[in-house]
Amino acid sequence: MKVALHAEWTKLRTVPGPAWLLLAIVALTAGVSAAAVGATSCPPGLRCPVDPAKLSLTGVQFGQAVVAVLAVLMICSEFSNGMIRVTFAAMPARPLVLAAKASILAGLVLAAGIIAVAGSVLAGHLILPAHGFTAARGFHAVWVTYGPSMRAAAGSVLYLGLIALLSLGVAAMVRDSAVAIGAVLAVLYLFPIILAFVTNPAWQHRLERWTPTIAGLTIQATTGLRSLAISPWDGLGVLGIWAGAALLGGALTLRLRDA
């Protein structure tokens, strides 16, 4: 396993793409969060139904697209240039290769996610009180002093990691980078779009409980917790099930098929 990890790390380290993508995760997540926070204010006298923690973490919606690209490229680029044959010749145990890829990917995405989410939280902490979201008006701080905010932040980092694993699993099943990215972006963004169109409450409830992104992002909620379709950690757990299923599917496909 140590050798496999080292091999994956070398493959990733020696091409410029992954470094840029990691940088893009941080920049896009923190940048969009800061823009969303900066564009929102609560004028005096109005009741604002805003969840400060969720607002401060808006950028995760964008960052996850880059995470997905990074994860897909990690395996599909090997399929497209034939490198995968060398990899499997050196390490015939397919699940081991996938596990090594998953570990390296998760480590990198979690590291980038920590920086990105820290930047988002910092933006919320610095900007929101000046825009009317003060403790005096009943808004909780987006800072280490408020537990649920920290749960939302830590959960968002884990969310990005799980999205990476989900994407890696789908990519291992699909193998072609274009199809894999299409499939992953569809999984990430289509369910929220369907939710916007569906008016049937029963289906809305099902979508909120069982789809990877909607359920997973409930980890960011710090207000109205009682009206959520699924509790924050359970929601992240649903995403975890999706990611685990995708990885399992990927491992099985790699095992059953020739490279």
Place this chain on the structure above:
Amino acid sequence: MSTGTMSRPGRGAVRRSDGFGQLLHSEWIKFRTVRGWVIGMIVAAILTILLGVFAAGGGGISCQQPGRPPQTGKACLPYVPHGPGGEVVTDSFNFARQPLTGNGTITARLIALTGKHVDLSSPGGTEAGSGPGLVPGLAPWSKAGLVIKQSLHQGSAYAAMTVTGGHGVRMQWNYTGDTAGLPGRVTGTSPRWLRLTRAGDVITGYDSADGSHWTKVGTVHLAGLPATVQVGLFATSPNYSVTSQSFGGSSERGGPSEATGVFDHVRLSGAAASGRWSETAIGSGGPAALGPVSRATGFSQAHGIYTLTGSGDIAPVVPGPGSMLPTATVEQSLSGAFLGLIAIVVVATMFFTAEYRRGLIRTTFAATPHRGQVLAAKAVVGGAVAFVTGLVASVIAIAIGVPLETSQGQVVLPVSALTEARVVIGTAALLAVAAVLAVALGGALRRSAAAVTLAIVTVVLPFLLTALKLFPPAIGSWLLRVTPAAGLAIQQSIPRYPQVATTNSPAGGYYPLPPFAGFAVLCCWAAAALALAYFLMRRRDV
């Protein structure tokens, strides 16, 4: 292609002119012989239909009247009035009226317009009609004024001169017509004089600040107006709602409102004016019964001063959460186009990038050295395949989805055949142009991953972020103007009426740009991507 014919100078031009047709043919063969792509397009069509039908079929309503078993779907629908133009309308107001036979003129001075609306600063403000929650205040489109109406039936033709809560004097007719008159609010020191004149089918509206200097606001032709019409004073007030500048949660709050107009100097001239005013609440049992409209009505008349209170609206019904009816739009059955779009973008990108990956591009360029022609042929074939796929999918989705919406008790807002054709063909064209954009990005970037991500993220993400209110409305509407997502406006079937307060959410059916303008933005992006691809391909070897 033999080198012999190529070397003869005189025939080169001839070969090139039919060469593009041949190039198209060869690109078509390349497309149709890759089984995965053909399957991809079929899957795109099927998913578009299934998702559209799912979205259309998810809105069943149920209701129960006292003493009767509960009902679902169509049986729940109240009488839905249609306006003279065929659109679904709200027509409920309080009417102090008398019949007028032949030509005539009604004049009145409005000395006060006051109202009450639901208290949005109290925690219970969102609860519809929660009793004592009304506070003084006017909704922007609270109305009181004069009206000449074909009959007392809901949806009949009319023309009105009205003072509004926040939009000055307006002349409105047949639900969709709206022209501005004098601006400003009515106060004790600044009343508004209003006048409507009927001459045959033609009704002219005037306003004045002093009763002696009159300005013509508009002239409208109400086709087929009978000899005897109903003329008088009216007051009505739509639901009062506030959309706070926030997102990520339910930011739309609203509830009923009512308006009271106080008139004097009311004069009706013309044949057979009886002089007696009687009060009729139009539409009191109508569709407004579904919505949280205050039932307040009232009319009193003393010493030449007329006070009239009403609640409701005289306006087209529009989609969105503020609507009083369970409405659906034609394009709702086409919401599956997003899924189809993703599949088509993937296939169209691979149509180009696969050649780079397999090295086939070298053969292609050896056969046709002109880069621009190859690019054009690929764009034409990719676009045409996407168009046909999209057309088949949207025709089937509409054919299944719209009857399904109706059977579930939704009021599918009717549109003209021309508009429906624009929505259906526009959806197919949207997919075609997105495919061209993807082909061009594939040619420019040569990498599937980057091209697919760029095409999907620029077309889908701006819509999603605005629909989910993840961005403030200002940024969201700006994104839907300048990004390729603007092209989705081609699906909007119901125009935005300025005289009806709505939310501007694209999920509710509204885009910031007009349909063809939005589509043009997408076309510009596709053209720019083609130009970039051409430029890069000319500079590069392969």
